[in-house]
Amino acid sequence: xxxxxxxxxxxxxxxxxxxxxxxxxxxxxxxxxxxxxxxxxxxxxxxxxxxxxxxxxxxxxxxxxxxxxxxxxxxxxxxxxxxxxxxxxxxxxxxxxxxxxxxxxxxxxxxxxxxxxxxxxxxxxxxxxxxxxxxxxxxxxxxxxxxxxxxxxxxxxxxxxxxxxxxxxxxxxxxxxxxxxxxxxxxxxxxxxxxxxxxxxxxxxxxxxxxxxxxxxxxxxxxxxxxxxxxxxxxxxxxxxxxxxxxxxxxxxxxxxxxxxxxxxxxxxxxxxxxxxxxxxxxxxxxxxxxxxxxxxxxxxxxxxxxxxxxxxxxxxxxxxxxxxxxxxxxxxxxxxxxxxxxxxxxxxxxxxxxxxxxxxxxxxxxxxxxxxxxxxxxxxxxxxxxxxxxxxxxxxxxxxxxxxxxxxxxxxxxxxxxxxxxxxxxxxxxxxxxxxxxxxxxxxxxxxxxxxxxxxxxxxxxxxxxxxxx
Amino acid sequence: xxxxxxxxxxxxxxxxxxxxxxxxxxxxxxxxxxxxxxxxxxxxxxxxxxxxxxxxxxxxxxxxxxxxxxxxxxxxxxxxxxxxxxxxxxxxxxxxxxxxxxxxxxxxxxxxxxxxxxxxxxxxxxxxxxxxxxxxxxxxxxxxxxxxxxxxxxxxxxxxxxxxxxxxxxxxxxxx
Numbered sequence: 039x040x041x042x043x044x045x046x047x048x049x050x051x052x053x054x055x056x057x058x059x060x061x062x063x064x065x066x067x068x069x070x071x072x073x074x075x076x077x078x079x080x081x082x083x084x085x086x087x088x089x090x091x092x093x094x095x096x097x098x099x100x101x102x103x104x105x106x107x108x109x110x111x112x113x114x115x116x117x118x119x120x121x122x123x124x125x126x127x128x129x130x131x132x133x134x135x136x137x138x139x140x141x142x143x144x145x146x147x148x149x150x151x152x153x154x155x156x157x158x159x160x161x162x163x164x165x166x167x168x169x170x171x172x173x174x175x176x177x178x179x180x181x182x183x184x185x186x187x188x189x190x191x192x193x194x195x196x197x198x199x200x201x202x203x204x205x206x207x208x209x210x211x212x213x214x215x216x217x218x219x220x221x222x223x224x225x226x227x228x229x230x231x232x233x234x235x236x237x238x239x240x241x242x243x244x245x246x247x248x249x250x251x252x253x254x255x256x257x258x259x260x261x262x263x264x265x266x267x268x269x270x271x272x273x274x275x276x277x278x279x280x281x282x283x284x285x286x287x288x289x290x291x292x293x294x295x296x297x298x299x300x301x302x303x304x305x306x307x308x309x310x311x312x313x314x315x316x317x318x319x320x321x322x323x324x325x326x327x328x329x330x331x332x333x334x335x336x337x338x339x340x341x342x343x344x345x346x347x348x349x350x351x352x353x354x355x356x357x358x359x360x361x362x363x364x365x366x367x368x369x370x371x372x373x374x375x376x377x378x379x380x381x382x383x384x385x386x387x388x389x390x391x392x393x394x395x396x397x398x399x400x401x402x403x404x405x406x407x408x409x410x411x412x413x414x415x416x417x418x419x420x421x422x423x424x425x426x427x428x429x430x431x432x433x434x435x436x437x438x439x440x441x442x443x444x445x446x447x448x449x450x451x452x453x454x455x456x457x458x459x460x461x462x463x464x465x466x467x468x469x470x471x472x473x474x475x476x477x478x479x480x481x482x483x484x485x486x487x488x489x490x491x492x493x494x495x496x497x498x499x500x501x502x503x504x505x506x507x508x509x
Numbered sequence: 510x511x512x513x514x515x516x517x518x519x520x521x522x523x524x525x526x527x528x529x530x531x532x533x534x535x536x537x538x539x540x541x542x543x544x545x546x547x548x549x550x551x552x553x554x555x556x557x558x559x560x561x562x563x564x565x566x567x568x569x570x571x572x573x574x575x576x577x578x579x580x581x582x583x584x585x586x587x588x589x590x591x592x593x594x595x596x597x598x599x600x601x602x603x604x605x606x607x608x609x610x611x612x613x614x615x616x617x618x619x620x621x622x623x624x625x626x627x628x629x630x631x632x633x634x635x636x637x638x639x640x641x642x643x644x645x646x647x648x649x650x651x652x653x654x655x656x657x658x659x660x661x662x663x664x665x666x667x668x669x670x671x672x673x674x675x676x677x678x679x680x681x682x683x684x685x
Contacts, residue, residue: 057548057649182583188592194584195596200609207617214624221633226548226647244628245637248646250558252631253550258563259627263620266569270616277609477549 090455129307130156388418
């Protein structure tokens with residue numbers, strides 16, 4: 039169909055691609071032998087993963103005592119990492135669901151990889167609540183299943199249990215959404231393959247044919263799943279923030295937490311998408327599909343959400359002062375000028391000040407600046423969680439129980455291990471699945487391909503010229 | 510598409526706009542189109558083929574409702590009948606605290622139920638192999654297919670003529 043294209047819209051697919059070019063370009067990475075870079079990256083990732091598994095086994099064998107938590111600081115790197123990874127997992131569903139409802143076409147270039155990232159990040163996140171309880175073998179106590187303990191049920195009034203439900207639902211729905219979108223693209227790979235490879239993709243593609251009726255149902259399913267995933271993605275980090283906000287610890291007990299956490303999650307998620315996309319588009323040669331236009335759009339989201347996070351930080355400070363509540367005031371004074379002042383400083387610099395650079399178009403469109411910024415934001419958002427958790431706990435009501443916390447090698451090892459899990463999965467994903475949604479990119483070609491936009495531009499110019507002549 | 514030894518006559522097209530034009534033509538000629546196969550969803554195709562809007566959302570609503578009831582009634586029963594317990598001096602039946610889990614289970618049930626329904630009615634699933642008309646149909650070709658099994662010689666010739674006249678690149682007969 040020849041869609042009406044505004045000539046001021048920038049193309050989202052460059053290089054004058056035909057439908058067949060799109061298939062070739064996006065299938066190519068999984069059809070050639072892995073490059074040396076890939077093999078090297080994979081070895082590094084698996085090594086990290088191995089070290090992570092070792093650290094986890096160490097924790098299980100020797101107990102939580104192998105971490106540096108103490109009676110004052112009961113949550114340290116474990117929950118910091120948990121919240122950080124869950125936050126990163128938010129961009130994928132935002133891109134695929136919310137931007138689908140908003141009909142943002144640039145979503146098609148990045149949604150597949152972003153959703154994959156979501157799933158892997160949630161796996162990393164889910165690891166921490168699992169091991170931080172110490173006795174992993176009784177973890178099934180988390181689940182409200184009929185049991186021989188009374189039957190004793192879980193506490194449905196506890197935000198920690200809500201969190202379990204939220205994370206599991208989020209993981210399941212993201213996985214279903216992602217896989218449903220992958221099925222037609224697996225069919226494309228299937229029809230190009232032969233032998234064992236064909237059998238493999240035949241299994242993964244679930245017998246997809248591309249029949250009109252199937253596409254009709256596919257579209258309607260995607261739309262409803264997007265509609266369901268949109269409130270879901272907002273609810274998940276809201277519930278994560280409840281873990282803190284419903285407790286009576288000064289510095290945690292604030293009503294601003296849900297929106298502030300959600301904005302922060304989208305902020306960090308987009309930063310991670312940028313980090314991955316900038317490398318992926320370069321290594322897999324997908325610059326025609328993940329263009330500067332895509333990068334700029336995501337930088338705008340980073341600027342917006344980063345500023346929202348900044349406003350939230352300042353609001354917290356203001357409310358602490360305005361409340362006249364001395365414990366609250368101390369908690370925030372301690373955050374900024376206490377023993378962990380450096381973490382607060384890192385958070386403020388990385389999250390609030392540095393994204394302001396994206397007010398300039400030149401910076402939004404610079405790959406180097408974007409890459410550096412995406413790392414900054416990732417670091418800043420990690421520190422945000424560390425500041426909220428460790429600094430707040432380190433200085434509680436009784437000065438006699440004040441404490442300080444640094445991680446042991448085991449805690450650092452588990453954190454590095456999650457990077458191992460994340461990148462091992464991501465690297466395998468780039469080998470097995472098309473990193474860009476083939477069918478979706480094809481469906482926007484005629485409205486966003488550069489050759490079509492140029493064509494429309496010419497018509498538009500001609501029409502203007504004719505009008506000028508008439509007058 | 511189920512495997513029932515059907516003879517399918519189909520033409521391959523290079524562009525979705527030609528397909529849409531051809532379908533309008535087919536409607537004019539009262540030809541009974543068996544299926545249209547494409548590498549991506551073609552907008553404006555459904556009304557031409559007489560495909561009604563999917564009722565998946567109704568299924569989704571029903572599954573969601575089951576989730577809502579499971580969560581809400583389940584928690585209510587557990588905390589008021591099976592094992593009543595006081596948490597923080599609040600009533601046994603503390604409805605606001607049930608909202609998050611009720612919401613999550615609604616979404617979970619609706620999503621899982623709908624996805625399973627979708628694959629079931631499409632005749633798809635892990636390990637299912639459906640007949641493929643042509644390898645390029647998931648790449649850059651579009652097909653208009655006619656059921657040639659029950660058609661007379663006359664009708665088949667009519668289909669062929671139609672495919673030729675509307676710009677099909679290639680015409681094939683395939684038994685699936």
